[in-house]
Amino acid sequence: MKRSMRLWWVLAIAACRTGGAPAPGHAEHAEAAEHAKAAEHGEHAEHGEHAGHDEHEGGEEEHAEGVVQLAPAALERSGVEVAQATAGALAGAIEVPAEVRLNPDRVAHISPLVSGQLLRVEVAVGDPVEPEQALATLRSVELGQARAELSRAGSLLGAAATNLSRQKRLRAEGINSERSLLEARLAWAQADAERDAARSRLLVFGVEGGSGPDLTLTSPIAGVVLDRHATRGENVTPDDTLFVVADLTGVWVIGQVYEQHVGLVTRGMAATLTLNAYPGRTWTGVVDYVGASLDESTRALPVRVELDNPDGVLRPGLFGALRLSSSPEGAATVTLVPDTAVQSVERRTVVFVPGAEPGQFVARPVTVGRSGHGQVEVLEGLAPGESVVTRGAFILVSELMRAELGHHDH
Structure with a gap:
């Protein structure tokens, strides 16, 4: 076992060295390394076989546990630093560019449902309007025909109903035949169906x-x-949008969050708007929407704040900035580590914690949350107060991968 441990230390030192002349006092280590090489190729004595076997088993254990061992000299050169994980919440605020936009739920695009010629236009751009207020009047041949058909169908239905009543009375008196009554019923049913069809055609044009x-x-x-987009005498179709009416008592503010701050943004966080047009004035709200993906052209994530606009000063198109508070009052306390501590190994997210021996580090899988301002939330796998590698973790990843390659070679 002592020979196995000595051989393990020799291989670890050899793997971590960056080159140069052998250090004094390493002759014994070199000799042990030669024995290990002979054991690997089957050119060994009995003690060499045992040493090679122990080394293989020890390597598998370290790889399975994600253990990295650095010799004292290699540890000093690596610049690895260790600090304690802290408890807290991501703090601070970010400021992002923003623009006032229309709330689509408060906008109406008004088009005719039938082709025709504009006779009158009642409003101009900027005019306030009320619900059901007239905007324009058009004359449509199609509409006139549809109304005429409905009127005709109504008249036919009235005549059929009168005849049916008469046939019922005559049948009750025994004057007419059952056949005459059935024919009157059929004529009324047909007239009723035609009236319904004419009414449906008229509803397509938006009138009853x-x-x-x-x-x-x-x-x-x-x-x-x-x-x-309406001028008197102009011919228009259902494809033409003649008016756009917007309720400006409520607007959207869209902010653009760039990649480095995406992890800080969540729904419900506080937002404060400032506008270039109104220095010194602010509006407050909350983030009610966070985009699912970044905009391809700006490489920014859109966030939305809905604001009341009773005085109408928040005009669509105004530019300004949104200050987003990334740590709202009452935020949950979690484990925090520097973002340099979090690494990816074989599709797993890990941090390195000190092992039981000097120069030994263990890759520990963790579950992370949001990130920002140089810190990362650790939701599972690490507790506040535990020691973690905060600098040089990428070197430990390299050593771990090198050990894995050596394991596959064996």
Whole structure:
């Protein structure tokens, strides 16, 4: 066992050395290394076989446990530093560029449901409007025909109903035949179906009744006319958007969070808006939406804050900044480590903690949460107060991978 441990230390020192002349007093180590090499190729004595076997078993144990062993000289050269994990919450705030935008739920795009010619336009851009207020009037041949068909179908239904009543009375008096009554019932049913079909065709045009070819376009919401594409005498179709009306009493503010701060942003965090147009004035709200992906052109993550705008000063298109508080009051306390401590090994997220022996480090799997301001939340696998490698962890990853390659070679 002593020979196995000595051989293990020799191989670890040989793997960690970066080159140069052998240090004094290493002749014994070199001799042990030669024995290990002979054991690996089957050119050994009985004690060499045992040494090679012990070395192989020890290497498998270290690899399975994710153990890295550095010799004192290699440890000094590596610059590895150890510190304690702390308890807390990610603190600080970030400021991101932002723009005031329309709330799509408060916008109406108004188009005619039937082709026609504009007779009158009642509003201009900037005019306030109320629900059901007239915006324009158009004349449509299609609409006139549909209304005429409905009127005709209604008249036919009335005549069929009158005839059916008469046939029922005559049948009750025994004057007419059962056949005449059945024919009257059938005529009424057909007239009723035609009336329903004519009414349905009229509903496609957005109206339920009326007469003549004229149609009045109205606003479905209260708001302000933001855009108008309507001129008197112009022929329009259902593909034309004639008016855009927006309710500006509530707006969206869209912030752009860049990659280095993405881990700090969550729904519900406090947000403060400042605008270039109104120095010294602020608006407060909360983040109610965080984008699922980064914008391909800006490489930023959109976040949204919905704000009330009773005085109308938050005009869509204004630019400013959102200050996002990344540590809202009452945030949960978790384990925090520097982001340099967290490494990836074989698709696992790990940190390195000191082992039982000097120069020994163990890769410990952890579950991480958010990151920012140079810190990472550790949700599982590490407790506050535990020692963890905070500098030089990438060197330990390299040594661990080298040990793995050596294991596969054996």
